[in-house]
Amino acid sequence: MIKVVLLGSGNVAQHLIEVMKNVSSIDLVQVFARNSNQLNHLLPSSKIVSDYQKIAAADVYIISVSDNAIAEVSGKLPFDNRLVVHTSGSSDLSVLDNKNRKGVFYPLQTFTKGKKVDFTPIPICLETENEQDYQLLKNLGNCISKKVFQINSEQRKSLHVAAVFVCNFVNHLYQIGNKICEANQIPFEVLHPLIQETAQKILELKPKEAQTGPALRNDTKTIQKHLDFLSDENYTTIYKLLTQSIQNGNKL
CATH class of the missing domain: 1.10.1040.20 (ProC-like, C-terminal domain)
Structure with a gap:
């Protein structure tokens, strides 16, 4: 089982929460959100935190926030040498803080709040700094989609x-x-x-x-x-x- 902590409460984040919480091979350990009220309809309050110091241990940390906030959120994470990825289609790998291992987990789809989507055909575009982290993200991607692609920053x-x-x-x-x-x-x-x-x-x-x-x-x-x-x-x-x-x- 792949342990995931998701950071964010916006449109993409909510769709990822919706799909990941219902997949048996994924353990959505926790969600970090500055405004927990946006997630009360998706998760019990015990799984939502707003304090960086209370973020739980996981195999991968998915930052799903606005492009402008990715660097700030990754910089405030209170740990190092863990796999931290973002979900942006237009941001480089380099936007993530150097203290952690970097990656991208980009679902290429248009998401609308309140409209459920089937993730099975959605392409998941991946990028990492090393093969071991790529295999972890690939396994995670395969848990929710049948289409997983290795796409670098320039291609993305x-x-x-x-x-x-x-x-x-x-x-x-x-x-x-x-x-x-x-x-x-x-x-x-x-x-x-x-x-x-x-x-x-x-x-x-x-x-x-x-x-x-x-x-x-x-x-x-x-x-x-x-x-x-x-x-x-x-x-x-x-x-x-x-x-x-x-x-x-x-x-x-």
């Missing part, structure tokens, strides 16, 4: 940028589409099958092969009709930028 940076494009930016475009529908009294659910089919296609095709639409066809009349329709300058700018990017990408 590029992966995080790519994730922003395919997740956060795409979701913002959904938001724009939803506003356009609402403004014209159209249920957004009319677009659901299109969204699902588009997402499904890129599981089978390269994104470039799956691309369709007026920009790809250089259908200038349709493009101009769309631009004439859009009254929001921000939407017009985004439409033009993405149209040009699709056309430039098709030439590569």
